[in-house]
Amino acid sequence: MITINQYVRAQSLEEAYELNQKRNNRIVGGMLWMKMQRGRVGTAIDMCDLGLDTIEETDEEFSIGAMATLRQLELHEGLNSYSDNAVRDAVKDIIGVQFRNLATVGGSIWGRFGFSDVLTVLLAMDSYVELYKGGIIPMEEFARMTYDNDILVRVIVKKVPAKVIYNAMRIQRTDFPVITCALSVVNGEYRSVIGARPGKAVVVRDEAGRLKGGINEESASAFARDVAMKVHTGSNIRGSAEYRTHLVEGLTLRNLMNMGGKC
């Protein structure tokens, strides 16, 4: 368990940022992962008073505040209509409703956790993060960045023409995923996103143009094989690298065949 010397509800992003520059201070998201850690936190910085707990929709984009919860993602009609329920599918098996009412989008994305269903599904869309000092950057770039002391303000999902499908393999419902797999076609570009490899999610694009002529059994199998070859997998308590690679191919193929009917 962590110990906390001081708790501050930041009254501005600037205050949160300033406090976060000190090494042993920490931003509190849902606190679900932080609670599992050990150590001493100087100041726990809570951004719950900054109005970042909403999902706003305009004609061009969804703006998801860092303090919005996974349950809000699950229930947001606009976001789920846009993503063909892929967002709901991605979060619905994350523990339980009580957990998802606490877990924040900001905490899930900032952590860039290997097991993250949320990062996987957002990478499949035209998504960005807004950092307080770093500005707006593509989610894919953010996922590769090293941790710093900036503050994640919101996640942006652009409403470009897209189809998204989400699938994950779990040994048991509500457990960590063995592998996560999202497939999307965004502005005509196919991408397969693979997470829980067990490393953090990576994006594989159809560089060889396997799906150029559309989705059929042959093209889908070829792309699924490409994805399985390109994605580096590893072993842990939930599965071996070989098993994961097998799942990558299988789930990508399944997603493609399901998407075939939607394109």
Next chain:
Amino acid sequence: MEISIKLNGRSIKCDIDPDMLLIDLVREHGCYSVKRGCETSNCGLCTVLMDGKPVLSCSMLAARADGHEIYTLEGLQEEANEFAGFIADQGTEQCGFCNPGYVMNMVALLRENPDPTDEEILHYLAGNLCRCSGYEGQLRGFRAYLDYKKSKES
């Protein structure tokens, strides 16, 4: 630090440590239905309602509850009494340890969705673990209550 919360309908002020968890705060105030189970945010034993939404009190700083309304089973006796008997009738309460968490989440489900399907019930209660019963009893009990409610209404 001092916080003010409304606990089971009663406004209270408390002097707390910055790292105090909500579960410890409510138990200090006599709400012993709220239990510590897995310590990994998985089991749902510590479920309370914050502003009407079910949350895990074992994973939330008490300081974040400042200014909010918290309900535990102690404050929802009347609402819970309606269906708790149906759960007991199925022999679901073998050790009973998980039961308060279940009942709290069932209250939340019924407020959100008064007529859930079996699939919706299982989905909503997936964050409540029971190591005695295998879950079928809870589902049967809950279904029996919903059927009884419907028959009473018609």
